[in-house]
Amino acid sequence: MAVYTDITESELGAFLRDYNIGELLSYKGIAEGTENSNFILHTTGGTFILTLYEKRVDRDDLPFFLGLMDHLAQRDVSCPLPVKRADGEIIGELAGRPAAIITFLEGMWPRRPTTAHCREVGVALAKLHLAGQDFPLQRRNDLSLPGWQRLWDGCRERCDEVEHGLEAEVSDDFAALEAGWPADLPSGVIHADLFPDNVFFLGERLSGLIDFYFACNDFYAYDVATCLNAWCFERDHSFNITKGAALLAGYQSLRPLDAAEVEALPLLCRGSALRFMLTRLYDWLHGPDGAMVQKRDPLEYVRKMRFHRQIISATEYGLQQS
Amino acid sequence: MAVYTDITESELGAFLRDYNIGELLSYKGIAEGTENSNFILHTTGGTFILTLYEKRVDRDDLPFFLGLMDHLAQRDVSCPLPVKRADGEIIGELAGRPAAIITFLEGMWPRRPTTAHCREVGVALAKLHLAGQDFPLQRRNDLSLPGWQRLWDGCRERCDEVEHGLEAEVSDDFAALEAGWPADLPSGVIHADLFPDNVFFLGERLSGLIDFYFACNDFYAYDVATCLNAWCFERDHSFNITKGAALLAGYQSLRPLDAAEVEALPLLCRGSALRFMLTRLYDWLHGPDGAMVQKRDPLEYVRKMRFHRQIISATEYGLQQS
Structure with missing residues (x-):
């Protein structure tokens, strides 16, 4: 479980002004992932995942990771789609950390795979x-x-x-x-x-x-x-x-x-x-x-x-x- | 942050069959509350919070807590509304613990109150x-x-x-x-x-x-x-x-x-x-x-x-x- 960094609603609101996903309704830290801080976002535009990249992730690798998701999602591999900011970028900065918003994927991971x-x-x-x-x-x-x-x-x-x-x-x-x-x-x-x-x-x-x-x-x-x-x-x-x-x-x-x-x-x-x-x-x-x-x-x-x-x-x- | 108990998708699916809130789409443990395990649920019926009551909460107190939320929500105090099961009860059991589903409330708690x-x-x-x-x-x-x-x-x-x-x-x-x-x-x-x-x-x-x-x-x-x-x-x-x-x-x-x-x-x-x-x-x-x-x-x-x-x-x- 991982929420290493808490964020205030005002800094998140400011961060979201660079996106076209509507007004912030709620955000909650989720107990998934072990490397980064992850939040479920609700906006008037839908449900998203916000990730703050913590120190284990090299900032220079982010274009590869996020670009790959974008590439795969466009080729019919079901995976989260990075949300582009109004300026076309997919990586921003929040609470002093690189941050990105990706689409929310429904589904559950199998605790007991068949x-x-x-x-x-x-x-x-x-x-x-x-x-x-x-x-x-x-x-x-x-x-x-x-x-x-x-x-x-x-x-x-x-x-x-x-x-x-x-x-x-x-x-x-x-x-x-x-x-x-x-x-x-x-x-x-x-x-x-x-x-x-x-x-x-x-x-x-x-x-x-x-x-x-x-x-x-x-x-x-x-x-x-x-x-x-x-x-x-x-x-x-x-x-x-x-x-x-x-x-x-x-x-x-x-x-x-x-x-x-x-x-x-x-x-x-x-x-x-x-x-x-x-x-x-x-x-x-x-x-x-x-x-x-x-x-x-x-x-x-x-x-x-x-x-x-x-x-x-x-x-x-x-x-x-x- | 608190997820003390993980649950499998099959036990959660079985638990939800007692409710009329549709099919399970996803659930994620959230890093809120310090006493209980809390999950955001998405179902075809909407977004909810699932709470598993851990040992610090006395099971005999649950009718008071959940009944109070129900009472207040009906009197125009904005608070989560406990979701009734098909049999009219609001407390069930999941993973050996008392459990309840409440409606999801949009909004953010103020990190810096004004x-x-x-x-x-x-x-x-x-x-x-x-x-x-x-x-x-x-x-x-x-x-x-x-x-x-x-x-x-x-x-x-x-x-x-x-x-x-x-x-x-x-x-x-x-x-x-x-x-x-x-x-x-x-x-x-x-x-x-x-x-x-x-x-x-x-x-x-x-x-x-x-x-x-x-x-x-x-x-x-x-x-x-x-x-x-x-x-x-x-x-x-x-x-x-x-x-x-x-x-x-x-x-x-x-x-x-x-x-x-x-x-x-x-x-x-x-x-x-x-x-x-x-x-x-x-x-x-x-x-x-x-x-x-x-x-x-x-x-x-x-x-x-x-x-x-x-x-x-x-x-x-x-x-x-x-």
Whole structure:
């Protein structure tokens, strides 16, 4: 939950004078997202989300994130549409922070994803990858191998506090990932954080994707790997191959994986599990930025790393090869 | 900020089947209130607030709180209207907690109240007192003198950690308040917590009162005293007599204070300041129920207690006697 910055009605009213969305009726801080401050706005023009970008987000990346949403929304990917100000800009400043208004998307994120949800997410991910192909901006993935190494440098000394033996285990993973990480695979714009809380549904119909603040250019199959980690494990930490099959079939219905991607998938899954383990471990050891953020257990992802380590072929994730 | 309990879309969907407010479109936890979990609901029928009552609220008090909102809303006091279920009840159960849906009120609480806001609050408070006169239920004020004594018993040993000498100072206050507390003054239903974050405005027009979860039967003038404490001090802790005069004039435009109330006002202000100092002190020393709640400084109210101690006549608050 996250509202790091409160705003006064007069500064918000002044900010809104640069937009054509009517008069302010109410705004309430919402308990979603962990990086930024988010508010639901009601104006005489409708319902919107206002985001204040806090220090974890680099201001220079905002044109990429917001431009991407705009690009995708215009290509029939259901996601929030950044609202343009009267001067055509989509980024303003409020309470000393960069700020933007995006359209409000109805729908609910699934607390307990079903197989049907997993299929829909697979389809939506492929659609996003295809629709992003002609997006002109580029953003390097800060949280790929070199970024993981930096996080690891800030954690490894103390990581055995979380589980005895973790330091040695993760060091071995790094060695394996550095040795085997693919040099080249089909690449483009990826979401990079498509967890259930970033995907809205109305019933079992996907109504939209949100939170593009980790989006970047990287291997498409790495995004698939992150979704397998985020969607296809059960609460008892077991992998659900039925869900994996549904997610992969949904994805391949629009964008079939090539042989190199299929071959690389287990290592990409392992790398993606390491990436989320590391950010959790880092927050666990260092405390998150605000006292309002609930810490998430890094060990959940250690278990996923162990699972992926013993996978030999992507068919074990449910992949049906055509 | 407060979302203590997350709910799944399926349990919320099931809960809503008892209501006639259409299909669920979205729900988001909001960062308002410190006692309960609150969500903004969008349904095909409109926008609502869903509240899950957490352990600090006594389930037996809910008919009083929700019945009062219903009573006041029907008497032209702008406040949320509890939504009746198909069976006529206004309290249900969700995620193992009592839960209710109320209408959504547009408006914003003033982060920096003006004199005009203070006048409006005075008028609204008197209107509430008058409209509550024929409300049939009763609820004793748990946070009057005996309740303060219980809070104090849980704090006094450690209160010099907050400021040296506080234990002796507050003990003297208790003696003075117990000796001088009025035995009888005009009484009825009071809000008891009408702070700026519980009063919404559109511009300088008051659009509604919320959060009736401390409402009870007590002296009307005690509610006036709480508003003077909550609305008429500046950030530098000085009392703003212009705001005090506006609040009192607004109140008296509908319900003039009688001689005994005027006489008692300084002591009631002192008592009310002690009450909010004590709940803050208690949370400060014991930690609030959830890690998500921001602690508020008890010393702000110690300063207010000191101010009221040296007041001789209610004219020093700006009271114009008719």
